[in-house]
Amino acid sequence: MNAPFRPEALSLRLIDPADAGEAARIEAFLADHPGATPFHRPAWLCAVAEGTRNRALGLVGELGGAVSAWLPLNEIHSPIFGRMLASSGFAVGGGLLTAGCDGDALLAEAERQAGLRSCPSIELRGGDLPTGRAGWTIKTESHCGFVRPLAAHDEAELLAIPRKQRAEVRKGLEKDLRVVIGSSEADRRAHYAVYAESVRNLGTPVFPRSLFDAVLDRFGDDADILTVYEGESPVASVLSLYHRGAVMPYWGGGTWDARRLRANDRMYYELMLHARRRGCTAFDFGRSKTNSGAYHFKRNWGFEPEPLAYASWTAPGQPVRDADPTSAKHALQIAVWQRLPLAIANRIGPLIAKGLG
Secondary structure (H helix, E strand, O other): OOOOOOOOOOEEEEEOOOOHHHHHHHHHHHHOOOOOOHHHOHHHHHHHHHHHOOOEEEEEEEEOOEEEEEEEEEEEEEOOOEEEEEEOOOOOOOOEEEOOOOOHHHHHHHHHHHHHOOOOEEEEEOEEOOOOOOOEEEEOOOEEEEEEEOOOOHHHHHHOOOHHHHHHHHHHHHOOOEEEEEOOHHHHHHHHHHHHHHHHHHOOOOOOHHHHHHHHHHHHHHEEEEEEEEOOEEEEEEEEEEEOOEEEEEEEEEOHHHHHHOHHHHHHHHHHHHHHHOOOOEEEEEEEEOOOHHHHHHHHOOOOEEEOOEEEEEOOOOOOOOOOOOOHHHHHHHHHHHOOOHHHHHHHHHHHHOOOO
Protein backbone atom coordinates (compact mmCIF):
# COMPACT_ATOMS: atom_id res chain seq x y z
CA MET A 1 0.00 0.00 0.00
CA ASN A 2 1.36 3.42 -0.96
CA ALA A 3 2.24 5.81 1.84
CA PRO A 4 0.09 8.97 2.00
CA PHE A 5 1.54 11.96 0.14
CA ARG A 6 2.86 14.73 2.35
CA PRO A 7 3.45 18.11 0.72
CA GLU A 8 6.94 19.44 1.27
CA ALA A 9 7.13 21.99 4.08
CA LEU A 10 8.13 25.55 3.25
CA SER A 11 11.40 26.49 4.94
CA LEU A 12 11.92 30.12 5.98
CA ARG A 13 15.06 32.22 6.16
CA LEU A 14 15.71 35.83 7.12
CA ILE A 15 18.30 37.28 4.72
CA ASP A 16 20.37 40.40 4.22
CA PRO A 17 19.49 41.80 0.74
CA ALA A 18 22.96 43.34 0.56
CA ASP A 19 24.49 39.86 0.34
CA ALA A 20 25.40 39.45 -3.35
CA GLY A 21 24.61 35.73 -3.46
CA GLU A 22 21.24 36.13 -1.79
CA ALA A 23 20.39 39.10 -4.00
CA ALA A 24 21.17 37.12 -7.16
CA ARG A 25 18.81 34.31 -6.10
CA ILE A 26 16.04 36.82 -5.35
CA GLU A 27 16.56 38.60 -8.68
CA ALA A 28 16.25 35.26 -10.48
CA PHE A 29 12.97 34.56 -8.65
CA LEU A 30 11.64 38.04 -9.49
CA ALA A 31 12.57 37.68 -13.16
CA ASP A 32 10.06 34.82 -13.47
CA HIS A 33 7.32 36.23 -11.25
CA PRO A 34 4.51 38.19 -12.97
CA GLY A 35 3.83 40.30 -9.88
CA ALA A 36 7.36 41.62 -9.40
CA THR A 37 7.88 45.38 -9.24
CA PRO A 38 11.01 47.54 -8.93
CA PHE A 39 10.24 47.75 -5.22
CA HIS A 40 10.68 44.01 -4.72
CA ARG A 41 14.28 44.20 -5.85
CA PRO A 42 17.10 43.92 -3.32
CA ALA A 43 18.55 47.01 -5.01
CA TRP A 44 15.55 49.03 -3.82
CA LEU A 45 15.75 47.75 -0.24
CA CYS A 46 19.47 48.47 -0.08
CA ALA A 47 19.02 51.94 -1.57
CA VAL A 48 16.46 52.75 1.11
CA ALA A 49 18.82 51.45 3.80
CA GLU A 50 21.75 53.41 2.40
CA GLY A 51 19.79 56.61 1.78
CA THR A 52 17.67 56.75 4.94
CA ARG A 53 19.37 54.40 7.42
CA ASN A 54 16.24 52.26 7.62
CA ARG A 55 17.49 48.68 7.76
CA ALA A 56 16.83 46.30 4.85
CA LEU A 57 15.91 42.66 5.38
CA GLY A 58 13.85 40.02 3.66
CA LEU A 59 12.01 36.79 4.32
CA VAL A 60 12.59 33.95 1.88
CA GLY A 61 10.45 30.84 1.61
CA GLU A 62 12.04 27.81 -0.08
CA LEU A 63 10.75 24.50 -1.39
CA GLY A 64 13.41 21.93 -2.21
CA GLY A 65 16.07 24.61 -1.96
CA ALA A 66 14.40 26.84 -4.57
CA VAL A 67 13.00 30.28 -3.75
CA SER A 68 9.22 30.03 -3.71
CA ALA A 69 8.23 33.12 -1.70
CA TRP A 70 9.72 36.53 -1.02
CA LEU A 71 8.74 39.31 1.38
CA PRO A 72 10.99 42.40 1.10
CA LEU A 73 11.10 44.58 4.21
CA ASN A 74 12.52 47.83 5.50
CA GLU A 75 12.56 48.52 9.21
CA ILE A 76 11.29 52.10 9.40
CA HIS A 77 11.90 54.23 12.48
CA SER A 78 10.45 57.67 13.14
CA PRO A 79 10.50 59.56 16.44
CA ILE A 80 7.23 61.18 15.31
CA PHE A 81 5.32 58.32 13.66
CA GLY A 82 6.84 55.32 15.44
CA ARG A 83 8.28 52.10 14.05
CA MET A 84 7.03 49.70 11.38
CA LEU A 85 8.07 47.04 8.90
CA ALA A 86 7.28 48.19 5.36
CA SER A 87 7.13 46.08 2.23
CA SER A 88 8.73 48.04 0.78
CA GLY A 89 10.01 51.27 2.31
CA PHE A 90 9.31 54.52 0.41
CA ALA A 91 7.56 52.47 -2.27
CA VAL A 92 4.14 52.32 -3.90
CA GLY A 93 4.56 48.59 -4.55
CA GLY A 94 6.09 45.59 -2.88
CA GLY A 95 4.34 43.06 -0.72
CA LEU A 96 4.48 39.29 -0.51
CA LEU A 97 5.15 37.24 -3.64
CA THR A 98 4.61 33.48 -3.77
CA ALA A 99 5.02 30.81 -6.43
CA GLY A 100 3.36 27.45 -5.83
CA CYS A 101 3.15 27.80 -2.06
CA ASP A 102 1.11 29.32 0.75
CA GLY A 103 2.61 32.55 2.06
CA ASP A 104 0.86 32.44 5.42
CA ALA A 105 4.02 31.26 7.15
CA LEU A 106 5.92 34.32 5.93
CA LEU A 107 3.22 36.62 7.28
CA ALA A 108 3.36 34.86 10.64
CA GLU A 109 7.13 35.27 10.69
CA ALA A 110 6.80 38.93 9.69
CA GLU A 111 4.52 39.47 12.67
CA ARG A 112 7.07 37.74 14.90
CA GLN A 113 9.90 39.85 13.51
CA ALA A 114 7.85 42.99 14.06
CA GLY A 115 7.52 42.08 17.72
CA LEU A 116 11.22 41.35 18.08
CA ARG A 117 12.06 44.72 16.51
CA SER A 118 9.52 46.77 18.52
CA CYS A 119 7.54 47.54 15.36
CA PRO A 120 3.82 47.64 16.20
CA SER A 121 2.86 47.93 12.51
CA ILE A 122 3.45 46.18 9.19
CA GLU A 123 2.48 47.55 5.78
CA LEU A 124 2.24 45.48 2.58
CA ARG A 125 1.97 47.53 -0.60
CA GLY A 126 0.45 45.09 -3.04
CA GLY A 127 1.47 41.50 -3.64
CA ASP A 128 -0.40 38.51 -2.18
CA LEU A 129 -2.83 39.83 0.40
CA PRO A 130 -3.41 38.28 3.85
CA THR A 131 -7.11 37.62 3.26
CA GLY A 132 -8.83 36.33 6.38
CA ARG A 133 -5.72 36.50 8.57
CA ALA A 134 -6.42 37.91 12.05
CA GLY A 135 -5.08 41.37 12.78
CA TRP A 136 -4.79 42.45 9.15
CA THR A 137 -6.80 45.15 7.36
CA ILE A 138 -7.03 45.38 3.57
CA LYS A 139 -7.80 48.64 1.76
CA THR A 140 -8.69 48.87 -1.93
CA GLU A 141 -10.29 52.30 -2.04
CA SER A 142 -7.52 54.63 -0.88
CA HIS A 143 -5.19 54.66 -3.91
CA CYS A 144 -5.29 54.00 -7.65
CA GLY A 145 -2.61 53.22 -10.21
CA PHE A 146 -2.44 54.58 -13.76
CA VAL A 147 -0.83 52.68 -16.64
CA ARG A 148 -1.32 52.83 -20.41
CA PRO A 149 0.61 51.75 -23.51
CA LEU A 150 2.98 54.15 -25.21
CA ALA A 151 2.13 55.17 -28.77
CA ALA A 152 4.07 54.13 -31.87
CA HIS A 153 5.59 57.56 -32.67
CA ASP A 154 5.81 61.13 -31.37
CA GLU A 155 2.74 62.57 -33.08
CA ALA A 156 0.63 59.55 -32.11
CA GLU A 157 1.76 60.06 -28.51
CA LEU A 158 0.56 63.64 -28.61
CA LEU A 159 -2.77 62.66 -30.17
CA ALA A 160 -3.27 59.97 -27.50
CA ILE A 161 -3.54 62.76 -24.92
CA PRO A 162 -7.12 64.09 -24.53
CA ARG A 163 -7.77 67.38 -26.31
CA LYS A 164 -7.77 69.76 -23.32
CA GLN A 165 -4.55 68.35 -21.85
CA ARG A 166 -3.00 68.10 -25.30
CA ALA A 167 -3.47 71.87 -25.66
CA GLU A 168 -1.44 72.37 -22.47
CA VAL A 169 1.33 70.15 -23.80
CA ARG A 170 1.41 72.10 -27.06
CA LYS A 171 1.80 75.34 -25.10
CA GLY A 172 4.74 73.79 -23.29
CA LEU A 173 6.27 72.73 -26.61
CA GLU A 174 6.02 76.31 -27.87
CA LYS A 175 8.04 77.66 -24.93
CA ASP A 176 11.79 78.15 -25.19
CA LEU A 177 12.61 75.27 -22.86
CA ARG A 178 15.50 72.83 -22.81
CA VAL A 179 15.30 69.13 -21.86
CA VAL A 180 18.26 67.31 -20.31
CA ILE A 181 18.35 63.59 -19.44
CA GLY A 182 21.01 61.85 -17.36
CA SER A 183 22.17 60.90 -13.88
CA SER A 184 25.27 63.06 -13.43
CA GLU A 185 25.93 65.22 -10.40
CA ALA A 186 24.47 68.20 -12.27
CA ASP A 187 21.30 66.22 -13.07
CA ARG A 188 20.95 65.14 -9.44
CA ARG A 189 21.53 68.63 -8.07
CA ALA A 190 18.95 70.17 -10.42
CA HIS A 191 16.40 67.47 -9.67
CA TYR A 192 16.74 67.80 -5.92
CA ALA A 193 16.41 71.58 -6.02
CA VAL A 194 13.18 71.36 -8.03
CA TYR A 195 11.74 68.43 -6.09
CA ALA A 196 12.48 70.00 -2.71
CA GLU A 197 10.70 73.21 -3.67
CA SER A 198 7.77 71.29 -5.12
CA VAL A 199 7.06 69.19 -2.04
CA ARG A 200 7.56 72.20 0.29
CA ASN A 201 4.86 73.98 -1.69
CA LEU A 202 2.60 70.95 -1.15
CA GLY A 203 3.28 71.04 2.58
CA THR A 204 5.32 67.86 2.99
CA PRO A 205 8.96 67.39 4.09
CA VAL A 206 11.46 66.43 1.40
CA PHE A 207 13.25 63.08 1.44
CA PRO A 208 17.02 63.16 1.93
CA ARG A 209 18.94 63.55 -1.30
CA SER A 210 20.97 60.50 -0.27
CA LEU A 211 17.89 58.36 -1.01
CA PHE A 212 17.71 59.58 -4.61
CA ASP A 213 21.46 59.15 -5.04
CA ALA A 214 21.33 55.59 -3.70
CA VAL A 215 18.46 54.61 -6.03
CA LEU A 216 20.26 56.05 -9.06
CA ASP A 217 23.53 54.35 -8.10
CA ARG A 218 22.02 50.93 -7.43
CA PHE A 219 19.57 50.88 -10.35
CA GLY A 220 22.13 52.02 -12.92
CA ASP A 221 20.56 52.04 -16.40
CA ASP A 222 17.16 51.25 -14.85
CA ALA A 223 16.80 54.83 -13.52
CA ASP A 224 17.46 58.35 -14.79
CA ILE A 225 16.50 62.01 -14.41
CA LEU A 226 14.73 64.21 -16.96
CA THR A 227 14.90 67.95 -16.26
CA VAL A 228 13.26 70.86 -18.07
CA TYR A 229 15.21 74.13 -18.02
CA GLU A 230 14.22 77.72 -18.74
CA GLY A 231 17.58 79.15 -19.67
CA GLU A 232 19.95 77.90 -16.99
CA SER A 233 17.22 77.43 -14.36
CA PRO A 234 15.64 73.98 -13.79
CA VAL A 235 11.86 74.38 -13.53
CA ALA A 236 10.59 70.77 -13.68
CA SER A 237 12.36 67.48 -13.04
CA VAL A 238 11.53 63.81 -12.54
CA LEU A 239 13.49 60.75 -11.43
CA SER A 240 12.12 57.70 -13.26
CA LEU A 241 12.44 53.95 -12.87
CA TYR A 242 12.40 51.43 -15.73
CA HIS A 243 11.00 47.94 -15.24
CA ARG A 244 9.87 45.29 -17.73
CA GLY A 245 9.30 47.69 -20.59
CA ALA A 246 7.54 50.34 -18.50
CA VAL A 247 8.75 53.74 -17.39
CA MET A 248 7.60 55.00 -13.99
CA PRO A 249 8.05 58.71 -13.26
CA TYR A 250 8.54 58.35 -9.52
CA TRP A 251 9.87 61.49 -7.85
CA GLY A 252 8.93 64.56 -9.84
CA GLY A 253 7.80 68.13 -9.45
CA GLY A 254 8.06 71.70 -10.59
CA THR A 255 8.83 75.18 -9.30
CA TRP A 256 6.29 78.00 -9.12
CA ASP A 257 7.31 78.98 -12.67
CA ALA A 258 6.52 75.50 -13.99
CA ARG A 259 2.80 76.20 -14.20
CA ARG A 260 3.27 79.40 -16.23
CA LEU A 261 5.65 77.59 -18.56
CA ARG A 262 3.62 74.35 -18.74
CA ALA A 263 6.93 72.74 -17.82
CA ASN A 264 5.37 69.76 -16.02
CA ASP A 265 3.23 69.01 -19.08
CA ARG A 266 6.30 69.25 -21.30
CA MET A 267 8.24 67.05 -18.88
CA TYR A 268 5.82 64.13 -18.92
CA TYR A 269 5.37 64.27 -22.68
CA GLU A 270 9.14 64.33 -23.23
CA LEU A 271 9.48 61.39 -20.84
CA MET A 272 6.98 59.40 -22.91
CA LEU A 273 9.06 60.04 -26.02
CA HIS A 274 12.33 59.25 -24.26
CA ALA A 275 10.95 56.02 -22.80
CA ARG A 276 9.72 54.77 -26.17
CA ARG A 277 13.09 55.54 -27.76
CA ARG A 278 14.84 53.43 -25.16
CA GLY A 279 12.47 50.52 -25.83
CA CYS A 280 9.63 50.97 -23.37
CA THR A 281 6.08 50.06 -24.34
CA ALA A 282 4.13 51.34 -21.31
CA PHE A 283 3.91 54.46 -19.15
CA ASP A 284 3.23 53.82 -15.48
CA PHE A 285 2.06 57.10 -13.97
CA GLY A 286 2.31 55.63 -10.47
CA ARG A 287 -0.26 55.84 -7.72
CA SER A 288 -2.40 58.70 -6.43
CA LYS A 289 -4.91 59.01 -3.64
CA THR A 290 -8.40 58.40 -4.99
CA ASN A 291 -10.11 61.65 -6.06
CA SER A 292 -7.06 63.76 -5.21
CA GLY A 293 -5.73 66.50 -7.48
CA ALA A 294 -3.02 64.18 -8.79
CA TYR A 295 -5.66 61.50 -9.46
CA HIS A 296 -7.65 63.88 -11.70
CA PHE A 297 -4.49 65.25 -13.33
CA LYS A 298 -3.61 61.75 -14.53
CA ARG A 299 -7.14 61.13 -15.77
CA ASN A 300 -6.84 64.33 -17.78
CA TRP A 301 -3.88 62.70 -19.55
CA GLY A 302 -6.11 59.81 -20.64
CA PHE A 303 -5.12 57.30 -17.96
CA GLU A 304 -7.80 55.15 -16.38
CA PRO A 305 -7.53 54.53 -12.61
CA GLU A 306 -7.07 50.99 -11.35
CA PRO A 307 -7.66 50.46 -7.60
CA LEU A 308 -4.62 49.31 -5.66
CA ALA A 309 -4.75 46.95 -2.69
CA TYR A 310 -2.75 47.53 0.49
CA ALA A 311 -2.69 45.55 3.71
CA SER A 312 -1.66 46.61 7.19
CA TRP A 313 -1.21 44.85 10.51
CA THR A 314 -1.27 46.44 13.93
CA ALA A 315 -0.13 44.61 17.04
CA PRO A 316 -2.89 43.94 19.58
CA GLY A 317 -3.53 46.91 21.82
CA GLN A 318 -1.49 49.33 19.69
CA PRO A 319 -2.87 52.42 17.89
CA VAL A 320 -3.02 52.39 14.10
CA ARG A 321 -0.03 54.21 12.58
CA ASP A 322 -0.95 57.40 10.72
CA ALA A 323 1.90 58.90 8.69
CA ASP A 324 -0.31 59.91 5.74
CA PRO A 325 0.64 63.51 4.87
CA THR A 326 -2.89 64.10 3.52
CA SER A 327 -4.57 62.92 6.71
CA ALA A 328 -6.84 65.46 8.41
CA LYS A 329 -4.79 64.85 11.55
CA HIS A 330 -1.81 66.56 9.90
CA ALA A 331 -3.65 69.46 8.20
CA LEU A 332 -2.23 72.11 10.54
CA GLN A 333 1.34 70.84 10.18
CA ILE A 334 0.97 70.92 6.39
CA ALA A 335 -0.27 74.50 6.44
CA VAL A 336 2.68 75.56 8.59
CA TRP A 337 5.18 73.67 6.42
CA GLN A 338 3.98 75.40 3.25
CA ARG A 339 4.99 78.73 4.80
CA LEU A 340 8.49 77.70 5.82
CA PRO A 341 11.42 79.32 4.02
CA LEU A 342 12.81 76.80 1.56
CA ALA A 343 16.25 76.73 3.18
CA ILE A 344 14.76 75.77 6.54
CA ALA A 345 12.40 73.19 5.01
CA ASN A 346 15.31 71.59 3.16
CA ARG A 347 17.40 71.42 6.32
CA ILE A 348 14.89 69.79 8.66
CA GLY A 349 12.65 68.06 6.13
CA PRO A 350 14.89 65.04 5.51
CA LEU A 351 15.14 64.38 9.25
CA ILE A 352 11.36 63.95 9.34
CA ALA A 353 10.79 62.40 5.91
CA LYS A 354 13.24 59.53 6.36
CA GLY A 355 10.85 58.13 8.98
CA LEU A 356 7.73 58.29 6.81
CA GLY A 357 8.58 55.05 5.04
